[in-house]
Every structure is written in structure tokens, then in C-alpha cells.
Amino acid sequence: MRKSLMIVVLLLSTATICFSQSKKKANKDTEHFRYEIECAGNGTQGTYLVKVWSYSKKAQVAAEQCKKNAVHGIIFKGYSSKNGCVAQRAMASNPGVEMEHAEFFDLFFSDNGEYLKYVALTAGTQEIIKVGKEYKVGVVVSVSKDALRKALEKAGVIRSLSTGF
Numbered sequence: 001m002r003k004s005l006m007i008v009v010l011l012l013s014t015a016t017i018c019f020s021q022s023k024k025k026a027n028k029d030t031e032h033f034r035y036e037i038e039c040a041g042n043g044t045q046g047t048y049l050v051k052v053w054s055y056s057k058k059a060q061v062a063a064e065q066c067k068k069n070a071v072h073g074i075i076f077k078g079y080s081s082k083n084g085c086v087a088q089r090a091m092a093s094n095p096g097v098e099m100e101h102a103e104f105f106d107l108f109f110s111d112n113g114e115y116l117k118y119v120a121l122t123a124g125t126q127e128i129i130k131v132g133k134e135y136k137v138g139v140v141v142s143v144s145k146d147a148l149r150k151a152l153e154k155a156g157v158i159r160s161l162s163t164g165f
Contacts, residue, residue: 035066037073039085040122046146048074048088049122053138059128062137066126070141071115074148075158091149092158101157118148 036053043049052070056062073079076098078090092098098105108114120142127138152158 033069033072033076035069035073037070037077037079039079039082039088040140041083041085043142046144048143048145049140050074050079050143051138051140053136055131055134055136057134059135059137062135063126063128063139066137066139067119067121067141068109068115070143071119071148072109074143074145075152091145091152097157101155104155104157114151118144118151120144 034055038051038053040049040051050070050073052066052073054062054065054069056065074088075091078088079085081087094100122140122142124140129136129138149158149161153160
């Protein structure tokens with residue numbers, strides 16, 4: 001009995017360590033937010049429908065990070081017009097806002113962070129392309145731009161659209 005209990009504990013701890021290392025690897029791979037974002041069509045009112053391409057040595061890691069990269073792209077990059085979509089500017093007009101509010105964004109984009117409230121995977125397939133030693137994975141996601149903007153304004157990260165120039 002005692003021996004089987006120790007085996008179960010050993011297996012669970014090994015699984016936990018592997019999962020933890022996978023998360024660390026995912027965060028390291030996307031630490032510099034290396035991704036591409038493009039319009040994927042018209043979303044419902046208050047949302048953007050975007051396709052995000054993320055890079056990693058493991059395809060599943062890249063796919064997991066697409067949601068984080070989509071929210072980051074809406075806040076800091078925006079996207080150009082493509083496929084009949086209208087170009088969208090980044091929510092943060094000040095390029096230094098990410099550094100000025102680094103503590104906020106570290107927490108916001110942490111594992112299971114607040115960014116998950118504003119993004120959802122859409123029904124559809126993901127595209128996987130092998131590029132050298134890594135994978136480029138494309139996933140279509142919906143980002144709740146109105147709710148995201150309100151949250152960032154409330155936190156004092158970006159200015160409200162109703163404030164003057």
C-alpha cells in the first residue's frame with residue numbers, strides 16, 4: 001500500500017514538473033511577443049476577428065500563445081487592411097506605454113492572466129507551417145475590443161476616447 005502511494009505521488013509530481021516546464025517554455029518562446037496579426041474577417045459588434053501567427057519550437061506551445069499574442073497585438077500593434085477589412089490602429093497610441101506600465105502588463109499577460117477575459121478561440125482549424133527549426137502556427141481568435149478598452153482605461157493604461165487631444 002505504501003509503495004503504491006509513493007508511486008502515485010512520484011507520477012503526479014513528475015507530471016506537474018513537466019507541465020510547469022512547458023508553461024515556462026511557452027512564456028520564453030513568446031517573451032518578446034514575436035508574432036504576426038492580420039484581419040480574419042468581421043467580428044460581432046464590439047469584437048475584432050483576427051488571425052494570429054505565433055512561433056515556437058513546438059507547435060502546441062505556439063498555438064497556446066496565440067490568444068496572448070492576439071490581445072497584445074490589439075493593444076500595441078493594430079493591423080493593416082486585408083481581405084476587405086478596415087485597418088485598425090493599436091489601442092495604445094503611446095509606444096512607451098508598455099514600459100511605463102510594465103508591472104501592470106506583467107500581471108495582465110501572466111499565465112491565466114486577465115487577458116484571457118478578452119479573447120476566445122473561434123471554431124475552425126489552425127494552420128501549422130514548419131519554418132526551419134520552429135513552427136509557425138496560425139489561429140483565428142475573437143478579441144473583445146470594447147471590454148478590453150474599458151479595462152485598460154479603468155487601469156489608467158490608455159486614455160479614454162472621449163478625452164481631448
